[in-house]
Amino acid sequence: MTTEQPLAFRVRHVSCERGDNLVLDDVSLDVKLGQILALVGPNGAGKSTLLSTMSGDLRPTAGAVELNGSAIENYSAKQLARERAVLLQANTVSFAFSVQDVVHMGRTPWMKTSDEETDARLCEQAMRDADVEHLAHRSFQALSGGEKARSSLARVLAQDTPIVLLDEPTASLDLRHQEDVMVVARRLADAGRAVVVVLHDLSLAAAWADEVVILAEGRLVHHGPPQDVITAQTVRSVYGIDVHVLTDPSGRLVVVPERA
């Protein structure tokens, strides 16, 4: 199999069982560097589970995940931390650490190889990108849900890895910050990094992703560029709802439910 872009992940026939449930069922896909891949699908479709297998948290019951061409289980925790950063859905911090402290924790994997100046520069950049500079000295625990999500995103960006995995980074964000996050994701991809992002908003996925993967009941049902994958038909078959897929003035797709 040859592709023009180097691969970040090669996922082959991955299945995951939880109890008696097959949460992922024979999923295969490639994740290319320099692209945004959006994972979409109804609740419980296995998006987060797929992301967990790519982050190395979860070992699939069957199949294999390769990171940069070698099996992901061969990486140590430290090596993985230098390859991929992960933003989880829920982010909590146990004690009253400031946002700045939390973002600086993102530099942990580079402690022995990086200098203070680089750390400070990357953390500042990350906080600017996630728009949390003004929260730097606030306690993370005292923030609103959206502010927590953005601060955690800043931590992930500060980790400065070639691969970035984001599990619903836009879930608790207002309209502007949703766009901001995707702009940052776009910039990362344009700089040659791989971004895998779980999204619920199909319009957001259609507007920003290079490739979209639709999961349903643990299976990969569609995979391709947004205009091929996000159609009224696929959305109806996967989500069971009729939608209009429109084109906005910039030529991007917009998905809205058909309303009586």
Place this chain on the structure above:
Amino acid sequence: MPSGHTKLTQRRMIVLVVALLLTFAGAIASAMAGQLPASWTEVIGTVLHSAGFNTGWRPNDELIEQTLLQIRFPRVAMSLLVGAALAIAGAVMQSIFGNPLAEPGVVGVSSGAALGAALAIAIGMTTFGGWSIAVMAFLGGFLSTVLVYATARSQGRTEVVTLLLTGIAINAFAGAGLALMMFSGGAAAREQIVFWQLGSINGSRWSEVFIVLVLTVPAMVWVSLMARQYDVLALGERSAAHLGLNVERLRVISIVLVALLTAAGVAFVGIIAFVGLVVPHVIRMLLGPGHRWLLPLSALMGALLLVWADLFARTILDGSDLPIGMLTSLIGGPFFFYLVRSARSRAGGWA
């Protein structure tokens, strides 16, 4: 912000210097007080003399010098060591439980250790010579830490309510075990076990101080060296692991060290609760949650607290030596109550 940064550095220095001075003053005051009062010059003179420097401050009265060397100094040293060990153990425990209410006394590690120690006393165990009680206390403390840890945690965090309930269960069990030991043991063993439950630094000997020193100082240094890892662990275990932290290893090492730090104290002075709760809390309020300062300063402030508490315990009532464990619980109990209340209102901590 550079200004905020220097302010914090300044505050750290102030806290450090004040704590050092107060600890020093407390140690001297504690050595001075007793049936045979000594002056501060005599105390310092005796210390200097033992270190090989002869000064005019060395006591003229042989009896005073012997009292200081044989009775007061080991007692002061023990209170400093045990206070430091308990406070830092509390801070570590809070970090691995992700919960500011975790404390060796509250969750039952201390009573587990006391049960182990009581068992050693009741059956007159001498398998490990002078270390027998310490070894059994460690085993008891270790088992209860593992038990609490295994039952009370879910997804890297501990809910307040589960933690407390687990503590109740372990404390109840250990209490019954202690009662059984008292019931079945001889009169001498019974008296010794009662002393454990109350906690007292009275009668500490150099040989015991030495054991506690050997056990706690390396453990305290070790946990302090892992400070950065404890910081990252505050993100929750999954995110910490994503940052390359070997969470499992950190946990196992920490549990062993917490058990060691707690048991070393409990084996010789009995149960002294709440030190590990109050001290780290105060330091977080003063200096923030970063473990690079929290851990060493917890040790220092724990030493400070216990040396003064011990002085207080044996001077507040004329001619009687109050059990220090009773005293710390008297103060720590209400404080704990306050913490529970604030945890509940802050984070909906009962969930």
